[in-house]
Amino acid sequence: xxxxxxxxxxxxxxxxxxxxxxxxxxxxxxxxxxxxxxxxxxxxxxxxxxxxxxxxxxxxxxxxxxxxxxxxxxxxxxxxxxxxxxxxxxxxxxxxxxxxxxxxxxxxxxxxxxxxxxxxxxxxxxxxxxxxxxxxxxxxxxxxxxxxxxxxxxxxxxxxxxxxxxxxxxxxxxxxxxxxxxxxxxxxxxxxxxxxxxxxxxxxxxxxxxxxxxxxxxxxxxxxxxxxxxxxxxxxxxxxxxxxxxxxxxxxxxxxxxxxxxxxxxxxxxxxxxxxxxxxxxxxxxxxxxxxxxxxxxxxxxxxxxxxxxxxxxxxxxxxxxxxxxx
Amino acid sequence: xxxxxxxxxxxxxxxxxxxxxxxxxxxxxxxxxxxxxxxxxxxxxxxxxxxxxxxxxxxxxxxxxxxxxxxxxxxxxxxxxxxxxxxxxxxxxxxxxxxxxxxxxxxxxxxxxxxxxxxxxxxxxxxxxxxxxxxxxxxxxxxxxxxxxxxxxxxxxxxxxxxxxxxxxxxxxxxxxxxxxxxxxxxxxxxxxxxxxxxxxxxxxxxxxxxxxxxxxxxxxxxxxxxxxxxxxxxxxxxxxxxxxxxxxxxxxxxxxxxxxxxxxxxxxxxxxxxxxxxxxxxxxxxxxxxxxxxxxxxxxxxxxxxxxxxxxxxxxxxxxxxxxxx
Numbered sequence: 245x246x247x248x249x250x251x252x253x254x255x256x257x258x259x260x261x262x263x264x265x266x267x268x269x270x271x272x273x274x275x276x277x278x279x280x281x282x283x284x285x286x287x288x289x290x291x292x293x294x295x296x297x298x299x300x301x302x303x304x305x306x307x308x309x310x311x312x313x314x315x316x317x318x319x320x321x322x323x324x325x326x327x328x329x330x331x332x333x334x335x336x337x338x339x340x341x342x343x344x345x346x347x348x349x350x351x352x353x354x355x356x357x358x359x360x361x362x363x364x365x366x367x368x369x370x371x372x373x374x375x376x377x378x379x380x381x382x383x384x385x386x387x388x389x390x391x392x393x394x395x396x397x398x399x400x401x402x403x404x405x406x407x408x409x410x411x412x413x414x415x416x417x418x419x420x421x422x423x424x425x426x427x428x429x430x431x432x433x434x435x436x437x438x439x440x441x442x443x444x445x446x447x448x449x450x451x452x453x454x455x456x457x458x459x460x461x462x463x464x465x466x467x468x469x470x471x472x473x474x475x476x477x478x479x480x481x482x483x484x485x486x487x488x489x490x491x492x493x494x495x496x497x498x499x500x501x502x503x504x505x506x507x508x509x510x511x512x513x514x515x516x517x518x519x520x521x522x523x524x525x526x527x528x529x530x531x532x533x534x535x536x537x538x539x540x541x542x543x544x545x546x547x548x549x550x551x552x553x554x555x556x557x558x559x560x561x562x563x564x565x566x567x568x569x570x571x
Numbered sequence: 572x573x574x575x576x577x578x579x580x581x582x583x584x585x586x587x588x589x590x591x592x593x594x595x596x597x598x599x600x601x602x603x604x605x606x607x608x609x610x611x612x613x614x615x616x617x618x619x620x621x622x623x624x625x626x627x628x629x630x631x632x633x634x635x636x637x638x639x640x641x642x643x644x645x646x647x648x649x650x651x652x653x654x655x656x657x658x659x660x661x662x663x664x665x666x667x668x669x670x671x672x673x674x675x676x677x678x679x680x681x682x683x684x685x686x687x688x689x690x691x692x693x694x695x696x697x698x699x700x701x702x703x704x705x706x707x708x709x710x711x712x713x714x715x716x717x718x719x720x721x722x723x724x725x726x727x728x729x730x731x732x733x734x735x736x737x738x739x740x741x742x743x744x745x746x747x748x749x750x751x752x753x754x755x756x757x758x759x760x761x762x763x764x765x766x767x768x769x770x771x772x773x774x775x776x777x778x779x780x781x782x783x784x785x786x787x788x789x790x791x792x793x794x795x796x797x798x799x800x801x802x803x804x805x806x807x808x809x810x811x812x813x814x815x816x817x818x819x820x821x822x823x824x825x826x827x828x829x830x831x832x833x834x835x836x837x838x839x840x841x842x843x844x845x846x847x848x849x850x851x852x853x854x855x856x857x858x859x860x861x862x863x864x865x866x867x868x869x870x871x872x873x874x875x876x877x878x879x880x881x882x883x884x885x886x887x888x889x890x891x892x893x894x895x896x897x898x
Contacts (some may be wrong), residue, residue, distance in 0.1 A: 250662075250688060254669045255652070260651060262682035272650070273684040276707070277604040283651045283685060283703065289692040322589060324600070324610045324804060325582070327651065334576075343583045355589035360701065361577060365616040369696050374653045375685065376610065376703040454659070473627045564754040 268467055271388045271454055273310040280318035280386055282310045283451030289372035298337055299344030300433040301373070305372075306348045308456065309377035310437035311511040317387045318445035320352060320379035320439070324514045325359035333363065345571040347499035352357035352439070354379075359473060371449050389531035390469035392451040398466075399525060401438050401512040403484040404459050406431035408507020424486035425510060431484075435511035442513055452515035459505040460560050462514055464548045470516075473545035477555050481505055482537040490559040498552055502560045505550065516542055590640040596796055597716045598781055607645035608705045611635045615697035620741060625664055626671030627760040628700070633675045635783065636704035637764035638838040642772035644714045647679060647706035647766070652686035654701040660690060676730055679766070681706075709773030717796035719778040719843035724795075724800060725867035726852060727767050728839040730811040731786050733758035735834020751813035758811075762838035767859035769840055773853040775851050779842035786832040787887050789841055790867075791875045793880055797843075802873035804882050809864040825879055829887045832877065843869055 251268050259265035262500040264274040268535035286308070288294050292301050313320050325345075330337070339468065349355060355379070410432030412418040413425050420428060438454075445452065451470055455462045459481065467474040476500045484490065487504060494500035517525050522538075550558045586592035592599040599609040613635070615621050618629050621782030626657065627771050633650065640647050648808050652672075656665070676682060681704070741743040745757060765781075778797055782789045786808065794801040805828045810818065814831055821827035844852055849865075856863035877885045 247688060247690075250665060253660075253687070255683060255686070258669060258676060258683035261674065262684060265649075265684045267683060268683075268685060271628040275604075275606065275649070275684065277602075279602065279604050279606060281651060283653060283687050285653050285655060285689050287655055287689055287691060290689055322592075322602070324608060324703050325612060328614050328699055335581075338577060338581055342585060345585055349585060349587065355587040355592060356582060356585035356595075356604065356606060357589060357592045358595060359582070360610050360612040361574060362612050362614055362617055363574075363581070364614060364697065367695070367756060370691065372655055372699045374701055376651050384729040401604050413647055453831070460855050484889055506737060512800070564743070 255416065260559050272303035272316050272318065273384050273492050274381060275341055275372070278407055279378050280313060280316050280381050281376060282309055282312035283374060283376045284312065285372070285374045287372050291500060295340060298341045302341045302344030305373050306345065306352070307376050307435045307437050308378070308511060309375045310352055310439060310452040311435060313377060313379050314437045314439045314442035315387065315452045315513050317382035317442045318379040319443065320354050320377055322355045322357045322386065322566060323375045323377040324357055326374040326378040327361045328361045330369055330371055331364050331367045336390070382443060387442070387446055387449050387452045389451055389453050392466065392470040392472055392542045394516065394542060394544050396450055396516040396518065396542040397519050397522065397538050398463070398476065398514070398516050398542060399538050400421045400455065400459065400482065401441055401534050401536050402436070403482045403487060404512065405487050405504030405507050406484050407435065407509035408504065409487060409490055411509070418490065420486060424489060427484065428514045434507060435509065436512060438513045438534055441529065441534040441536070444532045445513070445530035446517060448521055448528055449515040449517050451515055454517060455510040455514050456508055458503045458508045459510065459514065460550065462547050466514060466516065467546065467548060468544065470542065473543040474548045475543055476540035476541055476550050478550050478558055480537060482535065498558045502558050506561045577719060588699045597807060599643050599645070601708060601713050606705050607643055607708050608703060609636055609639035610701060610703045611639065612699070614699050616866035623760065625668045628763060628832050629668045629671030630675045631702050631758050632702050633672065633704070634762045635763050635838060636760060637679055637766060638783070639782040640704060640706050641764045641766045641769035642779045642840050644709035644715065644769045645665055645706040646770065647681050648703045648706055649682045649684045650704040651684055653701040654688045656690045657696055657698055658694045682735065687825060709770060711774035714769070714773055714776050714779045715799060716778055716780050716793060718894040719793065719799055719869045720845065721799060721869060721871050722786065722846065723777055723843040723869040724846050724849065725790070725803065725840045725841070725843050725869060726863050726865050727782065727786065728768055728861050728863050729763070729807045730814060731837055731839065732831030732834050733811050734762065734836035736814060736817055737810040737837070745817065751816060754811065754813050755771040762836065764838060765840045765861055768856065768861040768863070771855035771859045772840070772842060775848055776788050776842040776844050779840055782839045782841050785835045786837065786841065787875050787877060793841060793843065794869070794873065794875060796871065800870040801867055802870055803875065803877050803884055805877050807864060807866040809862065818867050826896070827883045828857060829877055829885050831886045
């Protein structure tokens with residue numbers, strides 16, 4: 245039983261065909277008053293490490309939600325917060341958490357509108373957080389997860405796999421230089437929601453999703469939403485200097501790239517656009533000061549293929565990140 | 572450190588003076604697109620009992636949120652759901668939970684618009700639920716928690732204390748006849764959000780709040796929001812036949828009434844209106860087929876006084892329900 249099965253089989257029917265719920269297949273809902281709404285939960289031990297600094301956890305909570313709005317081209321305005329604290333929480337921790345929220349509220353110009361807060365009975369029960377973040381849809385209409393056509397280009401912003409390497413560094417599963425480690429930890433703790441790029445892509449991108457489950461898994465979601473297949477050119481996947489060094493240290497280069505593309509928590513925008521739009525995409529990327537890489541193409545068929553430089557398919561770790569399976 | 576202090580001192584400043592957040596002093600926020608939004612969390616062991624039937628927990632999750640909208644006069648349209656399941660959750664439990672949601676969605680004509688679901692790492696970590704419920708404000712404007720004037724009447728819908736007695740029955744702290752127990756458990760598991768009454772009160776009530784922390788505590792919130800004092804006539808507090816029997820079984824009648832008025836989970840609407848509106852309030856109550864009782868008056872000053880039939884103040888248990896303190 246996976247998270248996606250649960251959502252599709254048990255919860256999607258509860259949308260009662262409300263059009264703006266998109267059968268729970270998109271990153272966000274569109275309410276008919278003209279509001280894009282998304283929600284992400286973060287649980288200690290599942291989505292973040294118990295020792296992660298709590299002000300950074302607060303900022304990540306906002307940013308993972310802002311990333312969903314970014315992929316839809318929406319302009320965030322505010323959020324509703326839910327917190328359930330361990331039984332022995334100290335006031336200082338809550339204040340530090342709030343200071344993180346304040347910092348990113350100012351950065352992203354959003355405000356807290358309401359919420360609820362409670363305390364677990366048990367000291368061992370984990371800090372559980374949620375944010376429902378909302379914003380205005382782009383004037384040209386919300387960019388949907390579906391809508392790609394056969395032969396559309398596939399693009400991704402930023403670099404891929406850094407947050408996953410950061411997590412591996414935190415868990416002492418991988419070793420890095422001090423400089424690389426700092427940069428990778430930064431990517432894990434403080435993703436950059438691509439709000440400017442997402443807004444610039446409204447009306448240009450035919451489909452978009454934010455990369456949270458891993459590039460390959462989310463490419464699969466994007467393909468499925470348009471009943472298409474995705475082919476990704478492995479060498480075109482953008483990687484940071486730290487990730488490039490890490491790949492070079494591995495005996496099997498393709499396996500290392502496939503692993504990078506299977507980590508979660510990138511919070512980049514993965515999107516499609518017709519090849520006639522290449523110039524416009526470049527302009528949008530430049531205007532929003534965001535690196536964008538063309539990494540593949542949408543094809544007839546289904547599934548995701550990661551291809552080496554000879555066009556041969558590379559084996560990828562199955563699944564991608566699923567909190568139900570990894571829990 | 573109480574829940575209300577945390578909200579007022581740490582989280583209220585994060586509203587950055589967004590007008591519709593009302594400094595987190597109301598039951599719901601009002602977004603400028605014209606949407607009333609509220610959020611309530613429910614945690615196993617804190618807000619419900621681990622053995623409570625999970626379909627009823629689902630329905631209560633919706634209803635406690637709908638009750639907030641009811642007090643504001645709003646018409647609910649949909650919700651965003653957050654679930655964090657214990658590590659060993661079975662598919663059957665999730666299906667039963669969803670069947671409860673479906674039943675109440677149909678009853679209250681709302682739809683699921685989105686959400687997030689995750690699983691705890693630990694089997695012992697409690698089921699943690701949240702719903703962000705939204706709806707349309709009444710045409711005459713949202714009924715606020717503030718706005719009462721000196722000498723306004725104070726009213727409450729339904730009967731008070733039944734859910735608390737139901738909880739006491741579940742915990743085997745009190746004994747009831749089979750018939751009374753069934754009725755009290757029903758009030759604990761399935762509160763009735765007073766949506767029709769709330770809608771009818773828009774433009775009539777000068778202030779309103781839903782009774783979730785206990786009549787006395789919520790009367791205190793209502794009074795504070797308008798910088799007034801509330802005086803409640805203890806004998807006027809509406810009670811069910813089961814609650815009346817329970818009071819009669821106690822040696823100290825006033826103490827029993829004060830206890831009833833200190834239980835939480837009533838989900839009735841407590842509201843104020845000028846005495847010139849008495850006929851209109853009666854019409855609104857009748858039109859919405861909801862019992863409404865006039866139980867007190869707003870006065871200059873501060874705090875809440877519960878008065879006996881001679882106008883003498885009755886001692887009340889301090890505080891009211893606070894999840895931070897009770898946790």
